[in-house]
Amino acid sequence: xxxxxxxxxxxxxxxxxxxxxxxxxxxxxxxxxxxxxxxxxxxxxxxxxxxxxxxxxxxxxxxxxxxxxxxxxxxxxxxxxxxxxxxxxxxxxxxxxxxxxxxxxxxxxxxxxxxxxxxxxxxxxxxxxxxxxxxxxxxxxxxxxxxxxxxxxx
Amino acid sequence: xxxxxxxxxxxxxxxxxxxxxxxxxxxxxxxxxxxxxxxxxxxxxxxxxxxxxxxxxxxxxxxxxxxxxxxxxxxxxxxxxxxxxxxxxxxxxxxxxxxxxxxxxxxxxxxxxxxxxxxxxxxxxxxxxxxxxxxxxxxxxxxxxxxxxxxxxxxxxxxxxxxxxxxxxxxxxxxxxxxxxxxxxxxxxxxxxxxxxxxxxxxxxxxxxxxxxxxxxxxxxxxxxxxxxxxxxxxxxxxxxxxxxxxxxxxxxxxxx
Numbered sequence: 001x002x003x004x005x006x007x008x009x010x011x012x013x014x015x016x017x018x019x020x021x022x023x024x025x026x027x028x029x030x031x032x033x034x035x036x037x038x039x040x041x042x043x044x045x046x047x048x049x050x051x052x053x054x055x056x057x058x059x060x061x062x063x064x065x066x067x068x069x070x071x072x073x074x075x076x077x078x079x080x081x082x083x084x085x086x087x088x089x090x091x092x093x094x095x096x097x098x099x100x101x102x103x104x105x106x107x108x109x110x111x112x113x114x115x116x117x118x119x120x121x122x123x124x125x126x127x128x129x130x131x132x133x134x135x136x137x138x139x140x141x142x143x144x145x146x147x148x149x150x151x152x153x154x
Numbered sequence: 155x156x157x158x159x160x161x162x163x164x165x166x167x168x169x170x171x172x173x174x175x176x177x178x179x180x181x182x183x184x185x186x187x188x189x190x191x192x193x194x195x196x197x198x199x200x201x202x203x204x205x206x207x208x209x210x211x212x213x214x215x216x217x218x219x220x221x222x223x224x225x226x227x228x229x230x231x232x233x234x235x236x237x238x239x240x241x242x243x244x245x246x247x248x249x250x251x252x253x254x255x256x257x258x259x260x261x262x263x264x265x266x267x268x269x270x271x272x273x274x275x276x277x278x279x280x281x282x283x284x285x286x287x288x289x290x291x292x293x294x295x296x297x298x299x300x301x302x303x304x305x306x307x308x309x310x311x312x313x314x315x316x317x318x319x320x321x322x323x324x325x326x327x328x329x330x331x332x333x334x335x336x337x338x339x340x341x342x343x344x345x346x347x348x349x350x351x352x353x354x355x356x357x358x359x360x361x362x363x364x365x366x367x368x369x370x371x372x373x374x375x376x377x378x379x380x381x382x383x384x385x386x387x388x389x390x391x392x393x394x395x396x397x398x399x400x401x402x403x404x405x406x407x408x409x410x411x
Contacts, residue, residue: 010206013205020310027339028352029343
């Protein structure tokens with residue numbers, strides 16, 4: 001009888017451990033929202049990506065449609081080459097869409113925002129987005145502001 | 155002067171010899187794992203004593219640690235207007251550091267000490283010698299189930315600690331500090347990475363579990379078979395495993411993150 005009780009509580013203990021691991025993986029960490037379902041890859045080149053990181057969100061109209069897959073430097077043009085994994089559910093993005101790097105809030109994480117174009121043809125696997133806008137680097141902005149401010153003074 | 159140097163040398167040699175004996179014991183135990191898995195009743199019984207009975211202290215401690223983290227984090231974050239990141243702060247501190255480390259420390263105090271005392275007393279009352287007389291290997295019959303139970307229990311206890319701590323932080327931040335509950339979870343999901351944070355924390359706790367259990371079992375097995383010897387061994391287990399958990403945690407953290 002006592003042995004049965006011991007076995008039952010140990011069983012509960014182990015099951016609780018497994019359940020909690022599930023809780024940690026799905027509720028606390030981003031295991032479920034992290035994967036993009038059957039993604040297709042789209043490339044874009046930026047003059048400056050600022051603080052963009054791999055796995056940063058790719059959004060259109062504020063809705064998350066994919067994430068940044070890889071970032072590298074194109075040694076021919078000296079531009080940053082960003083590969084985006086976009087969810088297969090959003091396969092009707094016009095080819096003349098434009099990509100810009102924005103910041104969440106004033107100092108938050110950076111992400112790529114896509115603006116739809118008007119073309120009838122849609123982006124597919126391996127295509128590149130030609131219209132891009134670099135990240136706004138806050139330090140440069142402040143520098144320009146100071147420069148303008150001082151040149152206006154007589 | 156010479157005697158001081160000599161005592162340092164004698165101490166170092168004793169430490170070295172003990173680590174050697176601990177390694178031999180570990181190899182003996184690892185070699186016996188298949189037979190121990192076949193006789194799983196012994197393992198289940200030890201899982202009960204080592205794991206299940208440690209649950210209450212883990213849950214109560216985790217609840218308070220989570221609440222204190224939320225309270226203290228709020229006081230700092232509110233100065234920067236960033237109190238919405240409170241969930242992330244609580245979750246990251248718990249999954250990466252506090253869950254494995256505090257569960258390890260509590261386990262060392264609650265279960266490690268008991269293991270050492272039990273095995274030391276078995277040795278002092280010559281029960282282990284009696285087993286050997288009956289051709290029962292005490293390493294396989296007594297030490298291995300306790301060691302394995304510790305290795306299995308600590309990761310489970312650590313993730314329970316983490317989860318209960320996050321819930322404790324949730325209670326305080328949502329009900330007392332007035333942080334939106336959706337924000338608490340979404341900021342957390344955005345910032346906590348499963349592999350980087352949760353799995354690394356789990357790996358840490360596995361290392362701590364093996365470390366504490368080996369120390370507890372070995373020090374008990376190696377204790378002087380006198381009442382004073384068993385007492386000293388129990389103290390040594392708690393002190394040594396607590397210090398080692400903290401030191402190993404530092405080196406693991408500097409390698410992982």
